[in-house]
Amino acid sequence: MSKLSHLDDAGNAAMVDVSEKKVSARTAIASGKVVFPSAVFEELSAQDFLGKKGSIIQTAVIAGIQAVKKTSDLIPLCHQLSLSKVKVDIVPSDNCLQITCTVKCNERTGVEMEALTGVSVSALTIYDMCKALSHDIVIGEIKLNEKTGGKSDYRS
Numbered sequence: 001m002s003k004l005s006h007l008d009d010a011g012n013a014a015m016v017d018v019s020e021k022k023v024s025a026r027t028a029i030a031s032g033k034v035v036f037p038s039a040v041f042e043e044l045s046a047q048d049f050l051g052k053k054g055s056i057i058q059t060a061v062i063a064g065i066q067a068v069k070k071t072s073d074l075i076p077l078c079h080q081l082s083l084s085k086v087k088v089d090i091v092p093s094d095n096c097l098q099i100t101c102t103v104k105c106n107e108r109t110g111v112e113m114e115a116l117t118g119v120s121v122s123a124l125t126i127y128d129m130c131k132a133l134s135h136d137i138v139i140g141e142i143k144l145n146e147k148t149g150g151k152s153d154y155r156s
Contacts, residue, residue, distance in 0.1 A: 018108040026149030030115035032142035060125040064088035067121030
């Protein structure tokens with residue numbers, strides 16, 4: 001079994017030393033969804049996902065992009081990265097909004113946490129903007145779909 005990379009030999013939290021790694025093009029794609037009660041989803045759909053606070057989808061897209069840029073401030077052992085691209089897509093589906101976040105950079109470490117953070121904060125923003133309609137909104141299935149670059153690629 002591999003050892004956890006964010007623990008030192010004494011079991012203390014430690015940021016991974018990436019100084020010896022080669023810079024490479026790295027991409028991560030994460031996804032998740034926000035599930036609504038049927039009546040709430042129908043109401044939101046009928047209003048083109050416009051609420052009293054503005055466009056639910058566009059606000060969540062902007063929040064997700066901001067979150068990606070702040071990941072190292074939120075997740076203690078993440079490195080600050082110079083990002084090349086951040087894209088957040090939010091698409092209505094069966095009683096839910098599907099969220100996908102794609103992040104790219106040329107760095108010594110990957111952008112998985114950035115993509116996951118983008119999805120998470122987008123979902124929380126949707127919840128915040130819709131909670132007046134129902135508290136039975138469920139955020140779920142947040143996962144890494146794929147990563148490329150570095151020593152190994154991953155696809156779920």
